[in-house]
Amino acid sequence: MPYRLTVIGTGYLGITHAACMADLGFEVLGLDIDADKVLRLNSGELPIHEPGLEPVLRRGLESGRLRFTTSYEDIAAFGDVHFICVGTPQKRGEYAADVSYMDAAVESLAPLLDRECLVVGKSTVPVGTAERLADKLARLAPAGVLTELAWNPEFLREGHAVQDTMRPDRLVFGVRSERAEKVLREVYEPLGDVPIVVSDFATAELVKTAANAFLATKISFINAMAEVCEAAHADVQKLSEALSYDDRIGGRYLNAGLGFGGGCLPKDIRAFMARAGELGADQALTFLREVDAINMRRRARMVDLARELAGGSFHGCVVGVLGAAFKPDSDDIRDSPALDVAVTIGHQGGRVTMYDPIALDNARKAHPELSYGESVVEAVRGAHVVLLLTEWQEFVDLDPEQLGGVVAARRIVDGRNALDAETWRSAGWHYRALGRP
Ligand code: UGA
Secondary structure (H helix, E strand, C coil), rough: CCCEEEEECCCCCHHHHHHHHHHHEEEEECCCCCCCHHHHHHHCCCCCCCCCCCHHHHHHHHHHEEECCCHHHHHHHHHHHHEECCCCEEECCCCCCHHHHHHHHHHHHHHHCCCCCCECCCCCCCCCCHHHHHHHHHHCCCCHHEEEEEECCCCCCCCHHHHHHHHHCEEEEECCCHHHHHHHHHHHHHHHHEEEEEEEEHHHHHHHHHHHHHHHHHHHHHHHHHHHHHHHHHHHHHHHHHHHCCCCCCCCCCCCCCCCCCHHHHHHHHHHHHHHHHCCCCCHHHHHHHHHHHHHHHHHHHHHHHHHHHCCCCCEEEEECCCCCCCCCCCCCCCCHHHHHHHHHCCCCCEEEEEECCCCCHHHCCCCEEEEEHHHHHHHHCCCEEEECCCHHHHHHHHHHHCCCCCCEEEEECCCCCCCHHHHHHHCEEEECCCCC
C-alpha cells in the first residue's frame, strides 16, 4: 500500500505539494484552518496565481485522490506522512522569523497521532527549529516512538512551482533514523533520478537558508556592480553578459535591476542574520546586512532616477507604473520592489497609476490610496514618466511607437533592464535604466 499523505498549510508551497503528490499517484489530504480557502480548493479554484497548477489541482480532485479539510482529526486519522508547509513570515519590527504557525501545527496534530507516522517539515525555519519540534512531537503524541520528525526543505520558485516540484534539482532529507529516510525515499521515488542529500536536522534546515542567502547575494553583487557602473558610466548589462560566459559564475540570478523582493529572499536573509546572532555566529553573516542594504538602495535609486526624468520633482507629475508583483508570473506582492517604489513616489507628490496583469487586486487591497488602470494604456495615459518595475512578457513586448501616442512625454525608466534601449530610443523615447548609461 502506498503511503497516504497529508499537507498542512495551503499557501504556494502547500497547494503545489499536495496537488503534485496526488498527480504522482498518492492519496492526499490537504489542511488549512481557513474554511473559505478549503471550500475554494475543493471546488477546484486556486486562491493564488501559479501557472500550470490549476489543471494539476483539478486532476487530483477529479481522480478522487486529492481533498482538502479544516479538520486535524481527519488528517491524523488519514495520514502516514504529514508534510507541514505553513508560512514563517518576518516578525513585526524584528529580523527574526515568526515560527508560531509551525508550532501551532505540531501542537494541533501531535495529540491526535495514535499510530505510526512521519511528520515532515518543509517550511523555511531558523536552524534548531526541527530539534525543538521533534521534542514537542515526542512529548505530545500518544503513539510515542512510532511518530517521528524529518526535515525536507523545499526549493520551489513561485511562477515555476509545478516544474520545480516535479523536477527538483535535489532533495534534502534531514533525518534521525533509517526508517525516516526510507519513507522519504519511497515518497519521492516517482520523481525518478534526483540527487538526494541525507543529513542531520540542522544541516537540512541550513541548506535552505544558505541557498536563499546565496541567491540574494548573487543578485546584490550584480546590483552593487550596477552602482559602480552608474558612477563610471559603464553598462552593467554588458558586464553581466560577459561574466555569465564563465561557467564558474553562470548567468542566472545575475540580472541587475530593482532587486529582490517576495515572501522569501528578503525575510530569509534577515531571519538568518538574527539566528546567527543567537548562536554567537553573527560575524559570519554581517555581509548579509550589506546584501540587504544594496538591495534596498536600488529602490531608492529607482525613485531618484524617476524624479530626475520628471524634472526634479514629482509635484504635478503623472507617473505610469507597469508592474506590481514582486516578479513576473506571480500575483504575490509581499515585499514587492515595484509596489514599494510606487508608494514612495506617491508620498513624494507623484500621481501614480499602476497596472499589473495579475497582481492588481492584491495591490489594490494593500494600497487603496494609489490609482489603478485596467490596462497598460490606462496606466500610462497622459504620463510624464513611465516606469517598468516588473518584467512581465506583456511589457517586454510593448510597442514603443504605439505607447508613445498615449503618454504626455516619451520618458521611461526600465527598472528591470528588460527592454531594448535602442528600439525605444529610436522611437523617440528618453530611455533610462538602472546601471546603464
Ligand atoms: C526563492 C528561491 O528562488 C526558491 O528557490 C525558494 O524556494 C523560494 O525563494 C522560497 O524560499 O520559498 P521566489 O521567492 O519564488 O523563490 O523568487 P525568485 O524567482 O528566486 O526571485 C526572487 C526575487 O529576485 C524577485 O523579486 C526577482 O525579481 C529578483 N531577481 C531574481 C532579480 O532581481 N535578479 C535576478 O537575476 C533574479
